[in-house]
Amino acid sequence: MAMTAVARETVFALRRQIAKIEGTLPERLAAPAGTRPDARADTDASGIAPERTPEITILRRGVAVASPDAFLRTGVERLDTALSGGLPKAALSEIHGLETRDAGAVAGFALSLTSLILRQEPHLPVLWIGTSEIFREAGFPYARGLHGLFGIEPEQLLFSEAPKLVDALWIAEEAARMTALAAVILEIRGCPQRLDLTATRRLHARAQNAGRPVLLLRQAGEAEPTAAPVRLIVSAAPSASRDTIAGPLAGSIGRPAFTVSIGKSRTALPGQFTLEWNPNEHAFEERTENPVAVVPASGRRTHPAPASGAVLAFPTVGSFAAGDQPSRPQRPAHISPRRAG
Amino acid sequence: MISHRDRNAQRISALDERAEVLRLKRGMGIADARAMHPSIDIVEADPEADRRLLEGLADWCDRYTPLVALDGADGLFLDVTGCTHLFGGERTMLDEILTRFFHQGFDVRAGLAATPGAAWAAARFCGDRIVAGGEEEALLAPLPLAALRIEPEIRASLESVGLRTAGAVMAAPRAPLARRFGATLLLRLDQALGRLDEAVSPRLPVAPLSVERHLSEPIMLTADIERLVSLLARALKSDLERRGEGARMLALLLFRVDGAVSRIAVGTSRPLREPVLIQKLFHERLAALEQDIDAGYGFDLVRLSVLSAAAFDMQQADLAGEAEDSDADIALFADRIRARLGEAAVLRPVVVESHLPERAVTTVPFSEAPQRRAPPRQRNTPPATVFPPERPIRLFRSPEPIEVPATEMPEGPPMNFRWRRALYRVARAEGPERIAPEWWRRQPGEEEAPTRDYFRIEDSDGRRYWLYRQGLYGASEVPPRWFMHGVFA
Numbered sequence: 001m002a003m004t005a006v007a008r009e010t011v012f013a014l015r016r017q018i019a020k021i022e023g024t025l026p027e028r029l030a031a032p033a034g035t036r037p038d039a040r041a042d043t044d045a046s047g048i049a050p051e052r053t054p055e056i057t058i059l060r061r062g063v064a065v066a067s068p069d070a071f072l073r074t075g076v077e078r079l080d081t082a083l084s085g086g087l088p089k090a091a092l093s094e095i096h097g098l099e100t101r102d103a104g105a106v107a108g109f110a111l112s113l114t115s116l117i118l119r120q121e122p123h124l125p126v127l128w129i130g131t132s133e134i135f136r137e138a139g140f141p142y143a144r145g146l147h148g149l150f151g152i153e154p155e156q157l158l159f160s161e162a163p164k165l166v167d168a169l170w171i172a173e174e175a176a177r178m179t180a181l182a183a184v185i186l187e188i189r190g191c192p193q194r195l196d197l198t199a200t201r202r203l204h205a206r207a208q209n210a211g212r213p214v215l216l217l218r219q220a221g222e223a224e225p226t227a228a229p230v231r232l233i234v235s236a237a238p239s240a241s242r243d244t245i246a247g248p249l250a251g252s253i254g255r256p257a258f259t260v261s262i263g264k265s266r267t268a269l270p271g272q273f274t275l276e277w278n279p280n281e282h283a284f285e286e287r288t289e290n291p292v293a294v295v296p297a298s299g300r301r302t303h304p305a306p307a308s309g310a311v312l313a314f315p316t317v318g319s320f321a322a323g324d325q326p327s328r329p330q331r332p333a334h335i336s337p338r339r340a341g
Numbered sequence: 342m343i344s345h346r347d348r349n350a351q352r353i354s355a356l357d358e359r360a361e362v363l364r365l366k367r368g369m370g371i372a373d374a375r376a377m378h379p380s381i382d383i384v385e386a387d388p389e390a391d392r393r394l395l396e397g398l399a400d401w402c403d404r405y406t407p408l409v410a411l412d413g414a415d416g417l418f419l420d421v422t423g424c425t426h427l428f429g430g431e432r433t434m435l436d437e438i439l440t441r442f443f444h445q446g447f448d449v450r451a452g453l454a455a456t457p458g459a460a461w462a463a464a465r466f467c468g469d470r471i472v473a474g475g476e477e478e479a480l481l482a483p484l485p486l487a488a489l490r491i492e493p494e495i496r497a498s499l500e501s502v503g504l505r506t507a508g509a510v511m512a513a514p515r516a517p518l519a520r521r522f523g524a525t526l527l528l529r530l531d532q533a534l535g536r537l538d539e540a541v542s543p544r545l546p547v548a549p550l551s552v553e554r555h556l557s558e559p560i561m562l563t564a565d566i567e568r569l570v571s572l573l574a575r576a577l578k579s580d581l582e583r584r585g586e587g588a589r590m591l592a593l594l595l596f597r598v599d600g601a602v603s604r605i606a607v608g609t610s611r612p613l614r615e616p617v618l619i620q621k622l623f624h625e626r627l628a629a630l631e632q633d634i635d636a637g638y639g640f641d642l643v644r645l646s647v648l649s650a651a652a653f654d655m656q657q658a659d660l661a662g663e664a665e666d667s668d669a670d671i672a673l674f675a676d677r678i679r680a681r682l683g684e685a686a687v688l689r690p691v692v693v694e695s696h697l698p699e700r701a702v703t704t705v706p707f708s709e710a711p712q713r714r715a716p717p718r719q720r721n722t723p724p725a726t727v728f729p730p731e732r733p734i735r736l737f738r739s740p741e742p743i744e745v746p747a748t749e750m751p752e753g754p755p756m757n758f759r760w761r762r763a764l765y766r767v768a769r770a771e772g773p774e775r776i777a778p779e780w781w782r783r784q785p786g787e788e789e790a791p792t793r794d795y796f797r798i799e800d801s802d803g804r805r806y807w808l809y810r811q812g813l814y815g816a817s818e819v820p821p822r823w824f825m826h827g828v829f830a
Contacts, residue, residue, distance in 0.1 A: 101763075101804060108734055108830020125671060139735030139828055143690035143702045148732055149830060158671075159688040159704060160678065167682055178674055180667030238768065238803035253771050253799050256830035277830065 072116060072213065076275060076286040079260065084267035087113065087230060090211040092176075092204035094231040096263060100189065100220045103138030105236035107187070108149070109258045110215045112277045112284065114183050115150040117213060119282065124182035126152065127175050129160045131168050134189045134219060149256070149279045156182075165192050169199060176206035176214045187217040191224055201227035223263055231264035237274050240287070255279060257287065354386050388414065398447075399544055400602040403594065404642050405438065407551070408543045416464075418457055418541045431471050439469065445600050454480070457541055458533025462488035462507075477534050482508030489529050495522050548592070550584075551646030552576040559598050559639025563627050566595065566643065570623045573645035574616035587612025587653035593623060595634070596642035603634055607680050610672040610708045612653040618673060619645075625681040675707040684708070696776060698736060698826065730774060731797065733807045733827030740824035743808065751814045754796040758808070760825050765800045772796035773810075791821075797829065805829035 071086030080086045087093055097106035114126055128141055143154040158181075162168035165188060172186040186203075188195065200216070204227040207214040216228065223231065237257040241248035248254075256279075261272040274287045351371035360381065365374050374381060391414060399409045399417055405428070408420035421434065428434035435453055442449040452463025454472035462481055463470045466488050472480050481488060484507050486496045499522060504510050510518070510530065519527050531537040552573045560566060570593060581587060589612055595603040607622045627634070675687040688704040695701045744759040754770035773794035783789060791812035798806045806828055812821035 104733070104735055104804060104806075104828030104830055111734065111830070124667060136738065139733075139737045140704075141690075142698075142733055142736040142827060143692060144698075145732035145734040145736075145827070145829075148729055149734060154690045154692050154702070157690055158675075158707070159690070160686055161688065162682065162686070170681075171678055171686075174674065174677065178670060180670035180674075236803040236805065239799060239805070251769055253769050253797055253805060256805070257803065258830075259803075 072113065074113070074116065074275075075284045076273065078271075078286060079273050079275070079284075082262060082267075082269075082271050082273075083230065083265055087213070089117075089213055090208050091230070092200060092207050092214045092216055092226075092228040094200075094216045094218060094226055094228045094264075096221050096223065096231060096233045097217070097219045098233065098235060100137050102235050103134070103219050105256075105258055106217050106219060106234045107138075107141070108256050108277070109232075109234045109260065109275075110185055110217055111146060111150045111152065112258075113213075113215065114185065115152060115282050116284075117183050118152065118156070121182040123156075124180065125156045125158050126183050126185065127158045127160060127181050128185045128187065129162065129168050129171050129175065130187040131165055131189065132161055132163050134187050135161055137189060138187075138219060149277070151279075151282050165194050169194060169203075172214065173202060173206060176203055176212070177210050179210050179212060181212060183212060184214045185217060186214065187219065189219045189221070191218070191222050195224075197225045197227060204228060226264070228264070229266055230262070233261045233263045235259050237287075240276065391415075396544070397601070400604075401596065401600045402438075403545075403602065404553075404596050404644075405434070407545075407547045408541060409545070410541045410543055412461070416461070418460075420541045420543075421453070435469070435471060456533055456535045457539050458490060458529060459535070461490060462533065474535070478511065481533060482506065482511065484508075486510065489526070489533065491526055491529055495526055498522065499526075546648070548646035548648050549650055550577060550580050550588075551644055552580070553594075553642060553644035556641050556643070559641045560643075561636040561639045563631065563634075566593075566627065566640070567620060567624055569643045570645060571616050571620040573643065574619040577619075577645060577647065578614050578616055581614040581647070581650065581653070584650070585653060586650040587614045588619070588647040588649075589613075589651045590648040591619060591622070592646050592648050593626075594642075594644040594646065595640045596644070597636070598638045598641050601635075601637070605630065605634075606648065607676075608684075608708060609676050611669065612651045613673075613676075614653060621673075622676055622680045625677045629681040672707075679706075679708070695779065697779060698732065698776070700779075731829075733829045736827040737825065740809070740826045743823050743825050745810075745823040752794070754798060755808070755823065758823065765798075765806075767798050768801045768803075769799045770796050776809075791816075795826070 070089055071080075071083070072089045073080050073086040074083075095106055095110050097103060118124075118126070141157070141159060143157055146152045146157065147154060160168075160171050160175075162171055168186065168188065172184060175181055175184045184207075203214055203216070235258070237259040239257045240254045241250060242252040242254045243249075255276050257274060257276045259272065259274050262270055276285045276287050277283075278285055353365060353367055353369050353371065353374060356365055356367065363378050363381070365377070365381070371383060375383075395411060395415070395417070399411060402409045402417060402419055406419050406421050406424045408418075410418040410420075412418050421431075425431045425434050428437060431453055435451055439449055439451055450464045450468050452460045452465075452467060452470050452472065454460035454463050454477065455474040456477060459472050459477040459480055462484055463472050466484050467480070470480075486499055486505065486507060489507055489510070499505075499510065504513060507530075510526070511534075515527060528537065532539040554569060554573060560569070577588075587609075589609055591607045591609070593605040593607075595605070597603070605623070605626055607626050609622065613619060613622075678686045684706050687707040689707055690702050690704050693701055693703055741760065745755040746757065746759075748755050752773070754772060755767055757764060757766045759765070773796055775792055775794050777792045778790035780789065793809040793811050794813075795807060795809040798808050800806070807826050808823060809826055810821045810823050812819065814821060
């Protein structure tokens with residue numbers, strides 16, 4: 001018995017090494033659920049019942065072998081599991097906004113991530129590169145607002161305004177290889193020819209070498225082939241009302257909220273999340289309910305507020321190893337078996 | 342032939358040899374000259390262009406000495422003290438200068454003397470003469486009074502009393518001369534004879550350190566220039582080390598074969614002496630200037646000078662050989678960006694005490710920003726307000742006017758608005774936050790700026806904006822206007 005266990009360990013270690021070298025090879029480890037706690041909720045993201053059989057093949061692609069601190073955890077359980085651990089830290093990540101007027105939300109989401117990064121690297125500066133066009137169209141970053149909302153000190157901020165996209169890309173490439181920057185934000189508008197697969201691959205490779213995140217904000221950009229492992233699409237979500245001692249204040253505008261959907265990820269299937277940024281604790285919270293009807297409780301909570309209405313008992317499809325909640329946006333997929341049963 | 346306007350008459354100011362053969366002279370009226378020779382070709386003088394040409398020549402003369410000064414409209418002073426041996430002695434140097442100017446198409450007179458005054462006289466009245474120290478008197482004595490660099494009025498009055506040569510003036514008693522003709526005459530005389538020191542003030546600040554390389558074969562390629570820069574920077578490093586300094590500002594001078602000089606300057610955020618880093622900076626600068634530098638037939642002299650230097654604080658590297666100095670990395674990175682894209686390419690925000698949002702933060706170029714303080718974590722000062730006013734994360738450079746058709750209340754937020762030709766429906770609004778103009782900054786004659794009432798607005802899609810109304814309803818004839826000023830997260 002002991003012999004087989006040791007042999008299995010060795011085989012796992014070798015496979016792991018092979019997968020690490022190959023990087024993107026689908027990892028088809030027939031490991032039992034107990035030995036691999038991080039493999040638990042991948043089925044959750046797939047959601048749709050008919051695609052359940054090939055689930056392991058789709059979902060385990062090289063990421064399982066990476067160490068957990070290679071990811072930036074957003075702090076929202078469901079998003080982290082969907083991204084199998086969080087946003088890759090040493091990589092290029094794309095954050096898209098559908099229209100230029102979403103620039104505030106996109107920048108806000110990117111800065112929230114930056115704020116999370118700065119928690120681990122508190123003294124390093126952040127460089128924000130933008131073309132003149134985007135700074136003119138969407139506004140220049142305002143240091144006072146950034147400090148108030150995300151706790152980024154003005155001394156930590158560096159801005160670089162490039163007259164042309166070529167220059168912005170050049171600055172970004174130079175900056176991406178620096179370990180002295182906590183994060184690099186590159187903001188551009190639209191889908192320029194210049195920023196093709198090759199350009200993103202160069203950025204991604206440099207980010208990987210330096211081990212620092214590069215956030216590529218594309219305002220009013222279409223989904224294009226990219227070397228970035230993760231693409232998130234961000235838009236603004238109506239905020240909840242302000243919390244007061246006497247309850248939510250009607251008509252007030254509370255914390256910033258974002259609707260984040262995963263546009264591309266090696267590990268996750270498309271999903272949508274509504275996140276709320278807590279400017280006091282500098283942390284994300286997920287909002288699972290209608291913002292107007294239910295007000296999220298303050299502080300860190302592990303259980304979402306109970307939904308209104310009666311809870312009906314019916315068996316969940318598939319097995320959730322860690323007992324996670326099924327994701328809300330995918331409810332419709334679950335409804336059909338529910339009615340059938 | 343070149344004419345200029347002098348006291349309401351067109352006169353000849355310069356003329357070529359063929360015109361001289363026709364017995365035309367400088368100062369002659371154009372009308373007279375035309376009457377003599379109707380076919381002459383006359384060009385209007387352009388003092389500005391002459392000046393530019395002279396400055397170009399002065400730049401070129403930088404190759405002989407860093408101390409080059411302009412003298413009037415048609416002369417150059419070169420202080421070659423200590424430089425002559427580099428070019429094989431005084432005679433060889435003077436010959437080389439004359440030959441090179443001749444090849445460039447200039448007719449040049451030159452003189453070399455121990456004092457600027459004597460050299461001036463030698464160049465203008467003797468031509469190609471080297472005056473040894475102590476011979477100034479012998480040189481000046483037979484020359485006319487004009488050789489003394491004095492005003493025409495003084496010259497005229499001296500001539501009227503029969504003093505026609507410099508020698509005669511020297512022989513005359515000094516006291517009456519000074520009383521009658523002023524101190525300038527004796528000053529000029531003493532300066533020419535070396536009794537008084539005369540400083541030639543150089544046109545450009547003299548670099549404290551420079552290294553150069555003369556090339557027998559001119560170079561044209563940018564890659565070659567870069568290689569030379571790293572060679573020169575290596576030579577510069579030992580000099581900087583000896584002085585305990587690092588360069589804050591570097592200039593690369595490229596002397597083209599045909600006389601044009603390109604000057605490329607690079608600034609650094611912190612003192613620098615490492616050749617590799619200097620080469621990197623110039624690499625970016627040259628890449629940015631690729632189109633502007635015309636190599637022509639090549640550069641035959643390349644000089645790297647330190648325009649300003651600052652104390653270089655040595656840092657002990659740790660045992661691994663690499664000091665953990667992220668600030669230095671960032672400074673170098675910023676320098677490279679600045680070298681390629683200009684001074685304002687890397688900006689750093691600086692918080693200003695002001696309640697006007699657009700004044701409350703300014704951005705300054707990285708090099709001018711105050712050095713980053715130690716981690717600003719420890720907070721001793723209490724928060725100014727319990728609830729600091731919420732500020733947007735992006736601010737438009739100039740507030741953009743929006744159309745507000747209606748508000749529910751006269752002083753209240755809009756119900757909908759049109760911005761950039763799109764209609765937005767206001768779902769929720771917070772405000773107003775009234776921000777008055779800073780009256781203490783108002784200039785005396787200036788009109789008072791209207792107050793602004795800021796509103797936080799959330800539109801029907803959940804986007805949050807910062808709008809303001811400028812002015813109050815009913816306060817003046819002009820109805821208030823609305824502006825979009827920022828965007829919230």
